[in-house]
Amino acid sequence: MGLKILIIIFTLSTGISIISFTQYLQIFPGAYGLKYMSFFCFLCGLVYLYRNRLIFLNQKHFMIFIILTISMIPSVFHSDIASITSSILLITLSAIIVFASLFIFPKISERSFLKLLKVLLFLIVLIVVMPSFILSFNKASYYIVGNRIRFIGYFNNPNELARFSALGFLIGARILPDIKKILSKMILIVLILIAIYIIYISDSRAAILLCGVSTAIFLFNWSYIKVSKRLTLLITVLILLTLFTVGIHKVIVEYRVLGFYAIDQLTSGRLSIWVNLLKEKSIMELIFGIGSHRSGLAATQILANGYIEVLMYFGLLGLLQWLGLVIYLLNKKIKSVIRNNNINQYNGIAIIIGFLIYFIFEGGLISVGNIVGIYFWLELSQTKA
Numbered sequence: 001m002g003l004k005i006l007i008i009i010f011t012l013s014t015g016i017s018i019i020s021f022t023q024y025l026q027i028f029p030g031a032y033g034l035k036y037m038s039f040f041c042f043l044c045g046l047v048y049l050y051r052n053r054l055i056f057l058n059q060k061h062f063m064i065f066i067i068l069t070i071s072m073i074p075s076v077f078h079s080d081i082a083s084i085t086s087s088i089l090l091i092t093l094s095a096i097i098v099f100a101s102l103f104i105f106p107k108i109s110e111r112s113f114l115k116l117l118k119v120l121l122f123l124i125v126l127i128v129v130m131p132s133f134i135l136s137f138n139k140a141s142y143y144i145v146g147n148r149i150r151f152i153g154y155f156n157n158p159n160e161l162a163r164f165s166a167l168g169f170l171i172g173a174r175i176l177p178d179i180k181k182i183l184s185k186m187i188l189i190v191l192i193l194i195a196i197y198i199i200y201i202s203d204s205r206a207a208i209l210l211c212g213v214s215t216a217i218f219l220f221n222w223s224y225i226k227v228s229k230r231l232t233l234l235i236t237v238l239i240l241l242t243l244f245t246v247g248i249h250k251v252i253v254e255y256r257v258l259g260f261y262a263i264d265q266l267t268s269g270r271l272s273i274w275v276n277l278l279k280e281k282s283i284m285e286l287i288f289g290i291g292s293h294r295s296g297l298a299a300t301q302i303l304a305n306g307y308i309e310v311l312m313y314f315g316l317l318g319l320l321q322w323l324g325l326v327i328y329l330l331n332k333k334i335k336s337v338i339r340n341n342n343i344n345q346y347n348g349i350a351i352i353i354g355f356l357i358y359f360i361f362e363g364g365l366i367s368v369g370n371i372v373g374i375y376f377w378l379e380l381s382q383t384k385a
Contacts, residue, residue, distance in 0.1 A: 003112060006045040010116055013038035014123050017371040021160045032369075036093070039368050043100055050107040061102040064325065069095045071321045072314045078284065079291030087291030090313060094366050097377055101329060105381035113382050114178075117171050120375065124168035125191055132161060132198045142201075151201035159362065162204030166211050167372050169195040170354070173218055174347040206361035210354045217350035225343050270304050270361065277303070277312070289315030306365030313366075322366065326356070329380045336383040348379050 016035040019025065025032065072091045079087040108116075132153040135141040142151050155161040172192040179185045199207045223232040281290070292313055303309050310319045330352060337345040355376050359365045367373035 002045075002049045003115070006042070006049055006112075007115060007119055009038065009042050009045050011119055011123065013042050014120055014371050015127065017369070017374075018123065018127050018164060020369070021155055021157070021164075023154050023156060025156070035369060039374065040096075043096070043104060046100075046104050046108065050104070058103075064328070065095075065098050065102055068098050068318075068321045068325060071318045072289075075289035075291045075314050075318065078288055078315075083291050087313075090292040093368050094314075097366055097368060098325065101325070101377050101381045105378050106383055108378075108382065110382075113378070114175065116378070117175060120371070121168060121171045121175070124164055124171070124195075128161065128164045129168050129191060129195050129198060132165070133194050136198070136201055148203050150203045151198070153198075158202040159204045159206065162199045162202040162207035163362065163364075163370075163372050165195045165198040165202070166204075166207040167375060168192075169199070169211055170214055170351045171375075173215070174344060174351060177343050177347070206358055209361070210358040213357050214350050214354035217353060218347055221343055221346040221350060225341065225346065273303065274305060274308055277308070281312075285315070286311070287315045287317055289313050289318055303363055304361060306359030306363050309363045310366060326380065332383050333380060348382065352376070352380055 013035065016038055020032050020035050069091070072094060076084060076087050076091070132151070135153045136151055141153050142149055144150075150158045151161070152158045153161055169192055172188050172195065176185065176188055176192075179188060196211065199211060220232060220236055223235075278286070290312060303312065307319065307323075310322050314322075330349075333352070334349060337349055364370050364373045365376075
């Protein structure tokens with residue numbers, strides 16, 4: 001009974017989170033704050049469900065939690081007066097992510113985790129993929145930015161639409177090997193293809209990169225488990241060396257011919273934002289951060305880089321702590337997956353790596369206001385099998 005209630009809460013939390021990024025937020029203005037409350041209810045449900053398994057006396061995890069939380073506090077002293085409240089709120093929400101990733105999410109069983117994934121996939125298909133597919137035939141659902149025609153559907157931002165569609169694609173691909181019924185597998189493949197189509201017409205390069213990297217690692221996983229470990233590793237190393245050499249050469253040539261402006265245009269002006277932002281800050285602000293520039297729970301500054309977001313929020317000190325947490329959890333996950341040698345779980349690692357690259361070009365690395373960010377930490381912390 002406890003798991004059923006938890007799934008209902010997770011369903012509501014996910015649905016509210018997705019709707020908060022659509023034009024329907026104007027009709028339901030309370031959805032933005034409600035998604036934080038529903039996420040907190042989800043955590044409380046997890047604590048209640050796994051109350052007999054929760055052990056808070058793990059000294060290593062407790063020290064990680066304390067050190068990371070303390071590293072974020074100095075940012076408050078570099079915040080302007082108007083941002084102090086929102087900075088304290090951000091630290092609180094971020095500490096909750098750390099606490100959940102160390103003490104709560106790892107307790108979720110593999111069976112329960114897969115059920116949550118299926119609920120998440122169903123909601124993305126229901127709220128994002130299928131409505132967007134229908135709207136894709138309506139010219140009013142597109143807009144032009146420079147020489148780019150981008151599909152936006154009923155979302156406020158095509159990048160958010162692509163982010164949710166990419167998550168649908170990734171979860172679908174992750175659970176596909178475990179689907180036994182032919183009809184169910186064919187339906188899932190069709191939905192995956194529709195999600196790819198939505199990403200393509202939204203013209204989100206970051207989402208395309210996320211799906212491309214993850215798919216490449218999916219193929220590596222299949223070959224590593226089903227074909228030959230040594231041959232797969234050898235071919236992968238050769239491909240990576242070739243791509244790295246060609247990529248570096250192309251960037252150098254483009255920079256010499258067209259300069260910084262060409263590279264900046266390729267990233268939709270992101271490089272200019274990052275460079276100018278770093279130039280504006282003092283050494284102390286870069287070390288300790290400047291807190292959060294927010295209006296309530298909504299960010300007022302878009303940085304389009306998850307790592308630079310953390311750098312601005314909590315400084316270099318906080319960023320290093322967060323990266324250390326990611327590396328620690330990823331290492332635990334990899335060890336768990338290797339022991340079980342299950343392709344589904346290997347695909348979970350592929351998605352994590354894809355998102356770590358994706359967050360170079362989009363924000364939300366430590367966001368609990370976006371179901372994609374919540375999924376990232378759920379997946380990263382999942383070591384039960």
